[in-house]
Amino acid sequence: MWTSGAQFAGWMFSLVRTDFEAAKHRGISFVLAPMDQEGVSVKPIPLISGNPLFCETFLDDAIAEKRDLLGTMNEGWTIGKRLLKHERSGQGGLSPTTAKPKPVGITIDHKVDKVLKDYVNDPAISPVLRGEAIDWKIRSAAFRLTQKRAGEQARDDKTPADTTSVFKLYGSTLAQDRQEIIARLMSTQGLGWEGESFSSDEIGAARAWLSSKAVTIYGGTNEVQSNIIAKRVLGLPD
Numbered sequence: 001m002w003t004s005g006a007q008f009a010g011w012m013f014s015l016v017r018t019d020f021e022a023a024k025h026r027g028i029s030f031v032l033a034p035m036d037q038e039g040v041s042v043k044p045i046p047l048i049s050g051n052p053l054f055c056e057t058f059l060d061d062a063i064a065e066k067r068d069l070l071g072t073m074n075e076g077w078t079i080g081k082r083l084l085k086h087e088r089s090g091q092g093g094l095s096p097t098t099a100k101p102k103p104v105g106i107t108i109d110h111k112v113d114k115v116l117k118d119y120v121n122d123p124a125i126s127p128v129l130r131g132e133a134i135d136w137k138i139r140s141a142a143f144r145l146t147q148k149r150a151g152e153q154a155r156d157d158k159t160p161a162d163t164t165s166v167f168k169l170y171g172s173t174l175a176q177d178r179q180e181i182i183a184r185l186m187s188t189q190g191l192g193w194e195g196e197s198f199s200s201d202e203i204g205a206a207r208a209w210l211s212s213k214a215v216t217i218y219g220g221t222n223e224v225q226s227n228i229i230a231k232r233v234l235g236l237p238d
Contacts, residue, residue: 002218006042006055009035014064019074030076031064039063049211054218085164087219112137112178115185115205133181136174143174163233169225172215179205179212 003012011032019027035042039062044052071079112133120130147167182205183190190205192198198206216222230236 001056002045002054003042003057004054004218006035006057007044007052011035012040012057013070015076015080016064022074025077027074028077028080029073030070030079032068032070033059033062033064037062047211048213049207051207051211053214084220112182112185115182119185119187119189129181129185133185136177136181140174140178143170165220165225165228166233168219169222169229172219173222176212176215179209183209 003009006012011034013030013032015028016031017027018029021027033040039060041058041060043056043058045054045056046052047054070076116130116133120126150163150167186202186205189198189202190209192202192206194203220228231238
């Protein structure tokens with residue numbers, strides 16, 4: 001389930017159990033398998049946003065060749081963990097390949113600024129909404145500063161390791177809050193799926209709001225990230 005981009009992929013990787021006597025994460029291998037073989041079928045999953053990002057992938061006697069084993073047999077979970085950290089690094093804005101960070105300031109999101117100007121142009125209208133937008137911008141600026149500091153540490157070969165979960169957790173929540181604020185600022189105009197009474201930007205905002213519901217799920221749910229932070233960052237007991 002939830003195979004990202006499977007309808008476009010030529011290959012997939014799998015974590016498969018190759019030693020049934022081993023406990024927990026031991027005995028798992030990391031293998032690649034071609035998608036164009038018999039026994040592999042893909043069914044896109046329609047999402048509420050209308051964009052099928054994920055798929056069901058059915059494997060019926062599909063084959064992964066021994067030459068396509070990555071790493072050592074039964075030690076695939078080590079590779080899987082590192083891959084998950086890399087994914088969270090990218091989603092949290094910590095990828096070592098990321099371009100030079102943008103200048104950090106309070107006015108950092110032109111979309112939010114434009115929506116504020118176009119839909120809440122009277123200062124007397126909904127001061128609560130204005131306050132929420134300003135609060136989000138401050139939190140976003142603080143997050144970018146923290147990203148910048150962590151990125152500089154990563155470039156100095158200080159791998160962020162399990163702290164990537166902190167960035168994934170906070171970054172995904174921040175992204176979700178952004179779309180929620182934009183939709184609320186647009187009021188009913190931010191809830192249009194189609195129709196002449198809605199502009200393309202408004203329809204796009206509604207679909208982005210719906211898409212954002214998945215941000216705290218894919219790449220590791222917020223609950224999973226919280227567990228990792230509790231155990232491996234804060235050292236709390238099980």
